[in-house]
Amino acid sequence: MTSAPTTLPPDAKAGGRAGRAPAGGPRPGRVRRPGRLRRTALPYLLLLPALLLELLIHLVPMVMGIVMSFRQLTQFFIRDWSRAPWTGFDNYRLAVDVNRPVGEALLGSFLTTCLFTLLSVGLCWLLGTAAAVFMQETFRGRGFLRALFLVPYALPVYAAVITWAFMFQRDNGMVNHLLHDQLGLGGAEHTFWLLGDNSFWALLTVSVWKGWPFAFLIVMAALQNVPRDLYEAAALDGAGIWQQIRRITLPSVGAVNQVLILVLFLWTFNDFNTPFVLFGKSAPEAADLISIHIYQSSFVTWNFGTGSAMSVLLLLFLLLVTAGYLFFTTRGRKDADAR
Structure with a gap:
């Protein structure tokens, strides 16, 4: 018996495999495998709980605070704050009007916070960097001192x-x-120490004491990646300790210092716990940081609308400073790399 000849499909007769489109013709759609789809979606599913918590804890209260800043929200509308009268930008005008007591007090608190932040961040960075450089040398008891420095x-x-x-x-x-x-x-x-002009220096002491170990930890970790051969070669060329720090240490940790200073600035400018625990609800005028000032404007005078407007202005200021800082530091790093 002879078997019947097998009939091939037209596209197979043309020389291609079954299912292959002819040359120049439309290609069939690419089928995504289920396993590949699951692998692609898995990272987003793992991030979903964190995104939901971020939305619940930070974004929703922030949006509510922005809405509250446009209302005349006082203690009379605490039970149902949505019934508070809509005032537009009146709270913002009141906060930035330096010719009125509210704006004048806010400006004084802002300038005090700027001075406090400048001194605190500078001293934290200076002490942390000095301690990190000192701890690079091997000596007896170095591990104990490292642990002791991190206690605050x-x-x-x-x-x-x-x-x-x-x-x-x-x-x-x-x-x-x-x-x-x-x-x-x-x-x-x-x-x-906790009254009058001395309260500023007391607050600064506490802030530096609890902040410089963080700078020490970050700079010390960054210095672990600097080869010791560079220091040995510089010492053979006659470079002293200060020249080594200037020419090797600081340029090597420059990128880390940029992030460190930004983080210290944001933490210090927004610090509420330190003045609140140190002075209570009413801080002295010399130590009236803007965080505690906004708290007093909101929860002491019961003017939540004005306090929310001050908080939004503070947020805009920090966003502006952060964006400007990142722009100039990134631009400076690109210029240095281009050279």
Whole structure:
């Protein structure tokens, strides 16, 4: 018996495999495999809980705060804040009008915060960098000192600041006992550290004490990637310690320092816990940071609309400074790489 000849499809007769489109013709759609689709969607599914929490914790309250800044929200509308009268930009005009008490107080608080942030960030970076450079040398007890330097950063903020508040007490605080009673500095009369102009320096001391270990940790980690051969070669060429720091250390950690300074700036400018725990609800005028000032405007005077407008202005200021800082630092890095 002879079998019947097998009939081939037209496209197979043309020389192609079954299912292949002829040359120049439309190609069939590419079928995505289910396994590949699952692998592509998996990262987004893993990020979804974090995005939902971010939306719930940060974005929703921020949007509500922006809406509240356009209303005359006082204690009379706390039960149903949506019934508060719509005032438009009146709260913003009141906050930026320096000829009126509210705007004048906000401007004074803003300038105090700028000075405080400049000093705190500068001292934190200076102390952290100096300690990190010092810790690069091998000596006995280096591990113990590293752990000791990180203690202020590891302590809870409230416990640390409360301890400092007791230390700054006028009559029985350790600071006055050491300065006046033991060293005889400043006379026999004890100093008010938590009142008057001295409150600014007390707040700055606490801020630097709890902030510089973070700078130390970041710079020390960055210095681990700097080859020791560079320092040895520089020493053979006659470079001193200061020239090595200037020519090797600082350029090597330049990118890390840019991020570090930005993070320290945002943390310090927004710091609320330190002045609130140190001074309470009403900070002295010399230490009236903008975070505690907004709190007083909202929860002490019960004018939540004006306080929300101040918060939005603070947010815009920080966004503007951050964008400008990133623009100029990125531009400077590109110019340096082009050379």
